[in-house]
Amino acid sequence: MARYKVGLETRERILKATRALLADVGVEGITLKAITDLAGVRAGSFYNLFETKEAAVLTVVREAIAAMDPGDEGNDTLEDLVSAYVTFMTEQSSMAQVYLQIAVSATRNNAPIRQRFANGHRYRIERFTTALLRDRPEIGVPEATIRIEALIAALNGFGIARHIDPSFDLNGHASRMLELTRTQ
Amino acid sequence: MARYKVGLETRERILKATRALLADVGVEGITLKAITDLAGVRAGSFYNLFETKEAAVLTVVREAIAAMDPGDEGNDTLEDLVSAYVTFMTEQSSMAQVYLQIAVSATRNNAPIRQRFANGHRYRIERFTTALLRDRPEIGVPEATIRIEALIAALNGFGIARHIDPSFDLNGHASRMLELTRTQ
DNA sequence: TGCAAATTTGAGCATATACTCTATTTTGAA
DNA sequence: TTCAAAATAGAGTATATGCTCAAATTTGCA
DSSP states (O other), X not given: OOOSHHHHHHHHHHHHHHHHHHHHHHHHHOOHHHHHHHHTOOHHHHHHHOSSHHHHHHHHHHHHHHHTSOSOOSSOOHHHHHHHHHHHHHHSHHHHHHHHHHHHHTTTTOHHHHHHHHHHHHHHHHHHHHHHHHHOGXXXXXXXXXXXXXXXXXXXXXXXXXXXXXXXXXXXXXXXXXXXXXXX | OOOSHHHHHHHHHXXXXXXXXXXXXXXXXXXXXXXXXXXXXXXXXXXXXXXXXXXXXXHHHHHHHHHTSOSOOSSOOHHHHHHHHXXXXXXXXXXHHHHHHHXXXXXXXXXXXXXXXXXXXXXXXXXXXXXXXXXXXXXOHHHXXXXXHHHXXXXXXXXXXXXXXXXXXXXXXXXXXHHHHHHO
């Protein structure tokens, strides 16, 4: 694939365009022409760098799912995780948008994307649950898991609300929801 | 348009197909061929009943936005409204799916749909807020509005969670969220 | 039952789409 | 500086898409 510097730069421009368009029109609505026009590239150049349109889409989708989760693993607190979620939503809004698009469609008709999403979701629940149990071990795994599922679901809802109305107080509502999760 | 019985039946089959497909692939992904194939109708028949593909889509979208809200207006309690939301999500899942698809994409690139959605959303917030204030007038309009925005956002998140994982206890989480909204 | 209006079909049209191929230019290690 | 590998442009291909139209069939009121 890309070996020269210009090639890598072009690849980045294509991925950036794909990201913006996926946030806008979703996996089902994106077209090659839209990508190449926005990236300022002809079809031939695109196919020199990506096997298919789907390959570029899947690259961005993977990115978006991975970007949901903060880097340091192990002993993050629930605050850290919620705060990382809020940061992701506010500071990487294109990627967040892509993630939410995938979450709602669950992309029934696209097996690799569905699989990625399901794995990411399961992993996130485990990580959040572990953090909650470190803080409140008396809750127990089953109840902690249920509360975390609700927390993450609510956070997704808040993320959507914020993108409908940018004045939505994502941080405040997330904190309140975190408290509810902890103390119920 | 449709005047004979067969025509009205065909119209219904087309709308049913459109509904199912919108739930699957969203506004950006739906195609005329997919609609007519699923409805068992040729293109000519479709265009005898609808001006454009978009007209059928918009009809279903309107339906989905309207179906979000329960019929009786006026003195419903917050429980009634939340319970109606849960019922809508569980018993009209195609339509709920369409609604959520629109909520995330907010359909930036489709002015009439965006407008409809925004109006429906604003109306819903008012209705929920009124119900909350009837029960807890001491909260006051600004705080009540903020809490309702969070409640509705969380409910949307729960709706998405339920459709990712049908075992998600939508009713339980919605009730808990309702309590949080009331008592905080 | 006659018949005008409604419905349905299916071929056809213009454009969009995903992707290929060849010729040309650019890159950067030796 | 040379030159093979890489990058790019852009015309071309096959299929998909939204939609039209004329002809044939069906509907249901008078």
